[in-house]
Amino acid sequence: MTTVERDTATPAHDTRRRTTRSPSRTRSSTTRASPAPTSKRSPSPIITFQSTSLSPEHPKGVHNITRKVIKRLEGLGHLEMIEIDSPLLEEDESSSGQDEQMELEKMLYALGREAVESTEACAIGANGSANGHAKVTKKAKTDLEIPRKVLHSSIGFFTLYLYVSEGEVSKIVFVLWMALCVIVPADLLRFSSKRFARTYETYLGFLMRESERDSVNGVVWYILGVNFVLSLYPQDVATVAILILSWADTAASTIGRLYGSSTSRLPARVPLLRLPLAPRKSLAGFIAAAVTGAAIAFGFWGFVAPLRAGGRDITWAWDGGVRGAAGASFGGGGALGLVALSVVAGVVSAVAEALDLGSLDDNLTLPIISGGCILGFFKLVGLAASWLTSS
Structure with missing residues (x-):
């Protein structure tokens, strides 16, 4: 870089402007009156x-x-x-x-x-x-992750369609496992190839959270959680668990981002049960998850479940309440039973969504915990009804 010199002959009013001289073309003070060359x-x-x-x-x-x-x-x-x-x-x-x-x-x-x-x-x-x-x-602009939430919620509608149309669970599970065989290698490849990672994020980055760019994609945990409940739970309970994952989780995240700062934070642990809760969760998101989970259970077992095979394969029915494996009814039916079931589903949804389980992704834990708790509630009602009948 060439040096910058100040022209001592420049008038006082122009001393702030820097002028330089080219090493190969030094001008003397006698040639200052000549026309100005182009710079x-x-x-x-x-x-x-x-x-x-x-x-x-x-x-x-x-x-x-x-x-x-x-x-x-x-x-x-x-x-x-x-x-x-x-x-x-x-x-x-x-x-x-x-x-x-x-x-x-x-x-x-x-x-x-x-x-x-x-x-x-x-x-x-x-x-x-x-x-x-x-x-x-x-107030910073809230990132609602709209593309991600739209995909997250749409799976719930697709699940309802498969349930009502009496789709075979085994085929659905098989298709999901095949999808994992493609998604998992692609997700691992982006950690070892920067070029592939750039291409991957160019087309799918709008569906990812910032935290997922350096960790396993949430879609992997989502499919694992769905396959778990479809393989081990009754079809109606598994469907409700997937709906809670799709809709209750979305409602909790959206309402929490919008109004969480206006409400108090959740306590460190669940009262009585002493289960750890995530410190970032708010009361607004907790209430949204509870209301959505209760609405899912009420709408599904009250109106949607009877549409599949005439209501023969459901775990809870309006007439008779909780059903056993052989089709025996244990009671707890009617409006009161449906309201009780909805309240339990709402509380379970909210608690399961707010739990802090370390590095475990809620896309995996939410359907497993919510579906397992609802199924456990049915088991308790059946045991209580059997005990009351025998006594």
Whole structure:
């Protein structure tokens, strides 16, 4: 980089403009009156700036920030400094240069002012108040993960369709296992190949959370959880567990992001049971999951379940309540039984969604825990009914 020299013959009013001399073309003071040659610029130039004194009314802090901004602009390493081989500037050029310098100072002053105000706002928001002013807070834009939530919720509708159309569970499980045979290798390959990772995230990144870019994709845990409940639980219980995963989890996440800051956080543990709860969960999300889970159970066993095979394969029926493996009824039917079942499903959904199980993904644990608890409730009702009948 060539050195930048100050022309000592330049008038006093133009001392702020930097001028340079080309090593190969040195001009003497006798040739200053000749016409100004055109300056030759480098391919990617940046013109250096020199700060001047700001007016007295400008705050000292803003003045210091402006100086730092100018130094940062001059220190950008990826651009080149140019040399300007110019003679004595004419009066109009000098005036134009002064106008440009003033415009630059105004712009930098505005940037400095904005930086100072931003710092003051952060300090006020942290302390609650400052110098008698009201608390200043800036609400960040909430990321609702809409594409991810749409896909998450759509699986619930697809599950309902397969249940009502009497789709074979074994075929569904087989298709899901085949999908895992493609998804898992692709997910592992992006950890070892940066080029593949860029391609993967280009097309599927909008469905991923930021935390999943360096960990296993949530889709893997989702499919594992669905296959688990479809393979081990009765079809109606497994369907409700998948609906809770699709809709209750989505409701809890969305409402929690929107209104969680306006409500209190959940306690560290579930009362009585002492189960750990995630510290990031809010009361708003907990209530959303409970209401959605209760609505799922009420709507499914009250209206949807009887549509499959005439209601012969369901675990709970309006007439007779809980059913055993041989089709025997144990009671707990009717409106009261449906309300009790809905309340249990709602509480189970909310607690299972809020549990903190370490590194386990809730896409895996939520359907397993919610479906297992609902099935356990049916078992308890059956045992209680058998005990009351025998006694």
